Amino acid sequence: MMVITDFTVPGAAYDLGKLWFLVVNENPHMLRLLESMLRGLGVTRISAMRDAEAALVPENIGGVDIVLSDWMLAPISSEEFVRRIRARKPDQISFVPIIQMSGSTRISDVERLRDAGVTEFIGLPVSPKLLYERIVYAIEHPRPFIDAPAYFGPDRRRKTRKTYSGKDRRLNLPDPVDLSGGKTLTHDLAKAG
Amino acid sequence: MGQNKSSIIINRDNVLAGKVEKLKTCSVDDLIERSKSMVKEEAAGFVDWVGEDIDALKLLAGKLADGDTPQAPHIAGIFRGACGIRNQGTVCDYPLMTKVADLLCNFVDRVEHLGAGEIRLVDAYIDTLQTIMASRIKTDSTELAQTFVANLETAAAKLRGGE
Numbered sequence: 177m178m179v180i181t182d183f184t185v186p187g188a189a190y191d192l193g194k195l196w197f198l199v200v201n202e203n204p205h206m207l208r209l210l211e212s213m214l215r216g217l218g219v220t221r222i223s224a225m226r227d228a229e230a231a232l233v234p235e236n237i238g239g240v241d242i243v244l245s246d247w248m249l250a251p252i253s254s255e256e257f258v259r260r261i262r263a264r265k266p267d268q269i270s271f272v273p274i275i276q277m278s279g280s281t282r283i284s285d286v287e288r289l290r291d292a293g294v295t296e297f298i299g300l301p302v303s304p305k306l307l308y309e310r311i312v313y314a315i316e317h318p319r320p321f322i323d324a325p326a327y328f329g330p331d332r333r334r335k336t337r338k339t340y341s342g343k344d345r346r347l348n349l350p351d352p353v354d355l356s357g358g359k360t361l362t363h364d365l366a367k368a369g
Numbered sequence: 370m371g372q373n374k375s376s377i378i379i380n381r382d383n384v385l386a387g388k389v390e391k392l393k394t395c396s397v398d399d400l401i402e403r404s405k406s407m408v409k410e411e412a413a414g415f416v417d418w419v420g421e422d423i424d425a426l427k428l429l430a431g432k433l434a435d436g437d438t439p440q441a442p443h444i445a446g447i448f449r450g451a452c453g454i455r456n457q458g459t460v461c462d463y464p465l466m467t468k469v470a471d472l473l474c475n476f477v478d479r480v481e482h483l484g485a486g487e488i489r490l491v492d493a494y495i496d497t498l499q500t501i502m503a504s505r506i507k508t509d510s511t512e513l514a515q516t517f518v519a520n521l522e523t524a525a526a527k528l529r530g531g532e
Contacts, residue, residue: 187396187397187398188391188392188393188395188396188397189391189392189395189396189397189399189400190389190390190391190392191389191390191391191392192389194388194389195385195388195389202449202453203422203453203456203457205415205418205419205422205453205457206453206456206457206460208411209408209411209412209457209460209461212404212407212408212410212411213404213407213408214404215404215407216400216403216404216405216406216407216408217400217401217403217404218392218395218400241384241385241388242385248449248452271381273385279452279455279456279474300455300456300459301455301456301458301459301460301467302456302460303405303460304401304404304405304408305401307404308397308400308401308404314385315383315385315386315389316386318381318383318385318386320378320379320380321378321379321380321381322376322377322378322379323376323377323378323379324375324376324377325375325376331378
């Protein structure tokens, strides 16, 4: 009989030491606080940038695993920042998970950023617990990407509405594309209904 | 219809999951405690650096009364600065600072012009932030703290209510 001994402590945490974070925040103090928060969570590789435009330079953003972005950036807006990352398709970086911190309670603000291609949101004020939970969510629940004429980014649908009574236009579509197998499929939404 | 309605759904390998594994000896609670402790260490300098942020707010507020330049960029700057203080106040355990900065954020959010009375109130918000910092008042539950907040809320309601 094979005995598997697992020495992992109950509720074991993820080792985030191999992930590279790009943190973009206009405020130098908040930037330092976020760096401390991430280091405390075990992150060792952090690029901290105040200038969102400079953060987009390939030497700064190329190869990062997760982007942690503030909702008020300079000299470009957070929406523009996210759009420009997604606009780099088919580069690897265009698929990077973007965790967006948002201090706005307006749904329209959140929708604008979501439509730009944000992956996950964290409501401000941020805490180590909230940040860790969002990172883990991005690790455990990667979103499929949608490449449509007017949008490129993570699937914006978070859940299936049980009460939705309209036509489900994706119901009869073939299975999603698995790029790991090198296949690509094009779904024609007009034909699908 | 010239619009191309094609849409591709792309599922990729889970790159992040491939780079992480569970720690053998550290629980989530331990990790979060460690992070809190590092933030606390960093936050020890909060009252020193927030003084710089409040000075920046004062500078911008001083420009509001200057009729030669449009107010909108200065108001936007005050909004950004106050939002920054609001967020840091919570992380650094200064909830009263957060509360007052939040009131200021709401007061100037998406406003393009402020009248004389409103500018005086912006000054009052900033003076209150300065007092909180100088006196190192953390909690928002004392009578004094509640008076600060209530006075600012009443003044804002009067101005915006048109009284």
